[in-house]
Amino acid sequence: MAERVRIVDLAEELGLSTATVSNVIHGKTKKISDETVKRVQALLEERQYVPSMAGILLARNDSRIVGVVVNNHEKYEGRVLEDAFVSSSLNALLFELERAGYFMMIKATQDWSEVERFASMWNMDGMVLLGFCDSDYEKLRARMHIPFVVYDGFFQADKGICNLTIDNFDGGRQVGAYLKEMGHRRAVLISDNDICMDAERMAGFREGFSDGETDFLEVPMNREGRRCSYRENIERIRACTAAFAVSDVYAAEFIHFLQEQGISVPGEISVVGFDDNALCENCFPRLTTVGQDAGERARMAVHALRRLWDGETDPIVEALPVKLIIRDSVKRKRY
Amino acid sequence: MAERVRIVDLAEELGLSTATVSNVIHGKTKKISDETVKRVQALLEERQYVPSMAGILLARNDSRIVGVVVNNHEKYEGRVLEDAFVSSSLNALLFELERAGYFMMIKATQDWSEVERFASMWNMDGMVLLGFCDSDYEKLRARMHIPFVVYDGFFQADKGICNLTIDNFDGGRQVGAYLKEMGHRRAVLISDNDICMDAERMAGFREGFSDGETDFLEVPMNREGRRCSYRENIERIRACTAAFAVSDVYAAEFIHFLQEQGISVPGEISVVGFDDNALCENCFPRLTTVGQDAGERARMAVHALRRLWDGETDPIVEALPVKLIIRDSVKRKRY
């Protein structure tokens, strides 16, 4: 373990006080001669001075840590960070926070008291919350005592919570409109009723797809038995020519099911997903889906935190735009 | 921002000194009356005392942070954390570190001086390195001044570096033996020559697959043009009945290519991957692959760190066992 170089060491070596060295480090050089500044800077460089966050944290109560809390929902079965949406979010957040000079600490939990401890122990500057929704609202309000941003979740706009989301409704609408325009009249809707934002996506789809002639089938799904419910509803599914799954993972699973049944995609049934996961490019056929720009959202998250730090209190509630990414899993239907 | 409850606050309220409160917190109760212990504990509970890591860090130089550094290799194109192997590793590490009472800080970089700063600023207790290999060895040795474990990478056993890996050779061997036993005689090998451990997997494959009658084709791949080189070699590929891709992602990509060409999998060509990524279950056909237990590896990593902290210096160099997971992408070949 190499010995840490401290400010006092440098000060001593230069015959200066720690205050002077500290001031040079922070650019408060108004009252220091140019020559002294240069000497200090040279030694900082030579000795490769790295500040100890322990001291800074204690002295200024400023940790430069942003905690990212991921809702460790049971549906992930203990593998939250493997979820394609979660991992792409973390990736974007990591780079964006680093760019802004912050450190990222991750916690995966459902237990709010843990989150509270976590934030408090480290004097976090802020937090980013992933995957929580309205039903967690009371806990959030009551227990979070530091600036935070909901990165993904479904919150009513009027709750005063800074909430970055994507325009789920519009995404669904675009899919609906696209499938209708491609000549489809009967579609399967695949979702998980437990997930709050699925409802938005489906509502959007209905608006985009519905007119006098179209019709859709909502296959009721339960978590354990998604495949089972496909099997039970196979005849009704065969009557459809298209499907909208509210997430790519469901879409891939559904395509898999169809292929097992010998139903060709998109020959007999066209499928559209949501999220633009990595898997879209690797499955066959390549999946048409709704894409969100993770980088843009992460930038918004950091921007929103900055505003909170600056004392701006009225929350940003943004529904970031979303767009349909057309690949190979939808075919025009001709009658 | 809720006011922090400090030890002095509790001490004052109890009419005790901070030393006593601190001692109770740490279970050093030999010289404290039972009654006092109870009073202190009751107040700790009531006031929900959460220690400040800033103070602890400064006083004991003990951060309980483990830094996880991911090699931000260009091949990831800025999306490291989205890589299936990386994300499953992070997931396993996160839970394992939490269980052991440590906090995880992530950094994605290729720049060693940054890693050094990172570790030094936070007085990290240890680090876990992902995705580095022998060529980084000198930097590692010269610059890392804290205990660290190579979680995944390819290092010579004799370098004295604590290196957890999987038995890449044996994985390849199992695949080779399996394909041979399934009657295949000509196979395509798909790999990326830049990745150090691919060589092991391929060497294992050769050993498992080769006998007088078998033969294989190594399609030379360059990163930008994997698909291109498939296209160029299409005739030679058609002459094969099986393929081994050294990672699931390559396998999925290859299957995709074959399906585009109208070649059925596994009807005409059987495909085996490596890693047991999430995508294996979702692609069609479900991918036969070589699986590694991420949880077990993470446990080993924490165990290895513990040993280093305990002063045990001879490094653990483990090649964790690996097993073939048979799904639907391989078909028996009959002549």
Added chain:
DNA sequence: CACAATAGGTTAATCGCGTAACCCATCCCA
């Protein structure tokens, strides 16, 4: 009885850094 041991604490220094308050020598100007 003298002295030691023990119980039950307390005091004060320390960790590394930031910063408000202070200090001294010059210089300037009326």
Added chain:
DNA sequence: TGGGATGGGTTACGCGATTAACCTATTGTG
């Protein structure tokens, strides 16, 4: 010549927790 401004720093304390050294009163012991 007296007083303020300015340049170029220094001193000293605070942040929260840990811990070695110290203290006092009571009990035990030969």
